[in-house]
Amino acid sequence: MAKLKVKFACTECGTESPKWLGKCPGCGQWNTMVEEKETVVKTQGMGSPLIQTKEKPRPIIHIESGQEKRIETTNLELNRVLGGGVVPGSLILVGGDPGIGKSTLLLQTSHALAAKNLTVLYISGEESVRQTRLRADRLGALTDKLYVLCETNMEQINDAIESVQPDFLVIDSIQTVYDPNVQSAPGSVSQVRECTAHFMRVAKIKGIATVLVGHVTKEGAIAGPRLLEHMVDCVLYFEGERHHSYRLLRAVKNRFGSTNEIGIFEMGEEGLREVNNPSELFLSERPLGVSGSTVVAAMEGTRPVLVEMQALVATTNFPSPRRMATGIDHNRMTLIVAVLEKRMGMFLQTQDAYLNVAGGIRLDEPAVDLAAAVSIASSFRDAPTRPFDVFFGEIGLTGEVRAVSRAEQRVKEAQKLGFKRVIMPKKSLKGWTPPAGIEIIGVETVAEALSKAFA
Ligand code: TYD
Ligand code: MG
Numbered sequence: 001m002a003k004l005k006v007k008f009a010c011t012e013c014g015t016e017s018p019k020w021l022g023k024c025p026g027c028g029q030w031n032t033m034v035e036e037k038e039t040v041v042k043t044q045g046m047g048s049p050l051i052q053t054k055e056k057p058r059p060i061i062h063i064e065s066g067q068e069k070r071i072e073t074t075n076l077e078l079n080r081v082l083g084g085g086v087v088p089g090s091l092i093l094v095g096g097d098p099g100i101g102k103s104t105l106l107l108q109t110s111h112a113l114a115a116k117n118l119t120v121l122y123i124s125g126e127e128s129v130r131q132t133r134l135r136a137d138r139l140g141a142l143t144d145k146l147y148v149l150c151e152t153n154m155e156q157i158n159d160a161i162e163s164v165q166p167d168f169l170v171i172d173s174i175q176t177v178y179d180p181n182v183q184s185a186p187g188s189v190s191q192v193r194e195c196t197a198h199f200m201r202v203a204k205i206k207g208i209a210t211v212l213v214g215h216v217t218k219e220g221a222i223a224g225p226r227l228l229e230h231m232v233d234c235v236l237y238f239e240g241e242r243h244h245s246y247r248l249l250r251a252v253k254n255r256f257g258s259t260n261e262i263g264i265f266e267m268g269e270e271g272l273r274e275v276n277n278p279s280e281l282f283l284s285e286r287p288l289g290v291s292g293s294t295v296v297a298a299m300e301g302t303r304p305v306l307v308e309m310q311a312l313v314a315t316t317n318f319p320s321p322r323r324m325a326t327g328i329d330h331n332r333m334t335l336i337v338a339v340l341e342k343r344m345g346m347f348l349q350t351q352d353a354y355l356n357v358a359g360g361i362r363l364d365e366p367a368v369d370l371a372a373a374v375s376i377a378s379s380f381r382d383a384p385t386r387p388f389d390v391f392f393g394e395i396g397l398t399g400e401v402r403a404v405s406r407a408e409q410r411v412k413e414a415q416k417l418g419f420k421r422v423i424m425p426k427k428s429l430k431g432w433t434p435p436a437g438i439e440i441i442g443v444e445t446v447a448e449a450l451s452k453a454f455a
Pocket of ligand 1: 269
């Protein structure tokens with residue numbers, strides 16, 4: 001006989017408690033405990049009653065290895081983020097703000113795979129089949145191997161999987177799916193956890209590559225318990241500014257590849273388009289010969305991108321001047337401003353300073369320091385730097401310019417895009433020969449860099 005139990009679970013980490021608590025004892029977050037009703041059904045063991053396998057432990061040397069077969073999507077950016085394609089039987093979680101393009105990306109991917117003669121099942125819990133068809137019309141994603149179902153009941157979804165036998169399965173979204181054996185509402189901690197666990201078993205046993213779409217909370221994390229991220233093989237975030245047309249796909253966890261890669265897409269009338277040369281996109285609106293604008297050679301994963309860095313320094317009206325950074329860490333900017341004040345004698349105490357990475361991309365590596373410093377100095381002095389200079393290098397507290405990784409790739413990208421000079425850390429010049437046709441200036445201090453930039 002099933003017994004109804006009331007408990008409270010944290011929406012962040014899944015910690016359970018018999019009574020409500022203001023602060024979660026598991027993760028320390030406030031106001032995250034929500035009531036969950038759960039019917040406790042006695043089952044044998046942990047396995048789902050729907051699927052049972054009898055596997056014995058085997059010596060590891062008897063397990064066939066071979067290269068992991070991957071399904072290559074036609075989308076090079078997606079392949080890159082996944083580490084070379086979709087692994088059969090893997091479970092991928094895709095998160096992102098509403099309206100960012102998750103459904104669009106997955107419908108396009110589904111279509112591309114169906115066009116390669118794979119059977120694809122797209123389960124939409126948010127849109128009707130007609131809406132999905134309308135979207136597919138716009139995207140030109142019409143193939144007969146692409147099956148669409150609008151359903152949220154997990155048992156029905158299971159029947160559909162049984163009848164279609166897909167190679168690739170999309171659940172859009174995991175928060176709308178519910179298991180009728182669990183009493184809580186769809187989207188609650190227990191439902192999301194149970195359903196994900198179920199899809200994980202189905203994926204592993206049947207070898208279906210499965211993509212779950214997840215909503216994100218206000219803070220930007222995937223809604224639902226944190227353990228969701230532990231259960232799946234890959235966690236991808238689809239991000240971007242609503243007012244910019246391009247989107248970044250970033251892996252934060254990947255059991256089959258690196259998490260350093262990003263995929264860049266542009267949202268257009270016909271859905272998402274891959275962006276193969278991001279630097280051109282990021283530099284397309286750059287004004288030439290104005291003060292406060294420089295170009296940085298940054299790395300996004302293993303790929304160099306050139307991005308414009310803008311600074312504006314203006315006399316403040318406040319007792320303490322404002323420091324605002326968009327696209328780079330605020331603390332790094334404060335540090336760079338302090339170095340310029342102390343080591344370069346720039347009187348920035350009475351100046352507001354704004355720093356912006358143009359185009360809305362976020363650069364998290366310290367190699368962007370030098371470009372930020374030169375931009376701020378350029379705006380402060382109201383003196384433009386040469387329009388075809390590129391900067392990179394980390395700045396230390398004594399005003400030294402420190403070595404950064406992958407200098408050669410950054411320089412090559414700058415050369416490819418027709419830049420004339422690179423001002424970079426001297427220590428990063430060791431061990432490789434700079435290409436011809438571009439002037440390389442190795443510097444050791446910020447002072448040296450500024451004197452070269454404004455020469
Ligand atoms: P969608 O994929 O529905 O977002 P999500 O599933 O992440 O909530 O994306 C919807 C947005 O994308 C919507 O604002 C319209 C825009 N869009 C285009 O600009 N072009 C297109 O071809 C499509 C299909 C959508
Ligand atoms: Mg959607």
